[in-house]
Amino acid sequence: MNVRPEPNTSSTPPPRAPDEGRAQSQRARNLSHVHPADVTLSDALTALADPVRRTIVKELAGGPDWTRACGTFDLPVTKATRSHHFAVLRQAGVIEQRDVGSRRLNRLRRPEFDAAFPGLLDLVLHERRASPGES
Amino acid sequence: MNVRPEPNTSSTPPPRAPDEGRAQSQRARNLSHVHPADVTLSDALTALADPVRRTIVKELAGGPDWTRACGTFDLPVTKATRSHHFAVLRQAGVIEQRDVGSRRLNRLRRPEFDAAFPGLLDLVLHERRASPGES
DNA sequence: TAAGGTATTCGACGGAGGTCGATCACCATG
């Protein structure tokens, strides 16, 4: 699980917290990212094999970058599980996160992830419905 | 886990057991296949998330169809586990199997699986090495 | 400072799945 300097790969200029120029907060310091290029195929497939995580990815692709906080997703799990899934997606290079105020905004790493695993995200985004299986 | 009539989708004419025209043996009757079109994305991703199964897929792609029996693969697991993995790949629509004599020959369902999950097999076949991580 | 909202962390639980040895079924030879 490598961690990169993480240059600004965003397609849209990300919003900033009010206290812009100050030192990183402890919360932001704990936010470690992994670049898709450093992710194994095992980790990528495992991350996207979970239906809850695929729901997150699909909802995230439905809107602009940096507009969805973790709590705004419609998921059939509690806060703790939700937080776990976001961490897995982040460590698998699928999403990028940034703290703004008390919320944590998300972005789907479309171009970088596509470069590392061509077609994989498309497969997820073209999926009819999640797995649980009712119409 | 649907089971289809399974028409002959092979690219190469598959070999036949010596007793060609006879009734299906019990062994062949237990061999149930699932067409990739009937496989969920969850099952496809889960099947290919395992390093042992990806090794099978890659070895299978390295030679012609219907030339590799289950026992001819170089896998770090016992017979029982090996048999389990082949069953998972079969139920996920990744491979097709056919009994010839006392052996069970395999075929990678390249065109059908590609049609159902474009790019997914390519991702696996282009993977540098399996996950365990030593060169 | 207090209160409320957002999100992570911790510890525990339970189920799913990868693994194995042993056994069994089937096929092909002597």
Place this chain on the structure above:
DNA sequence: CATGGTGATCGACCTCCGTCGAATACCTTA
């Protein structure tokens, strides 16, 4: 028929991981 080879099945074990409640940390607003 007996033997050996191939592969599936069974039962058990164990680890991983998805899940949760509770506690904690951080931010914002009053």
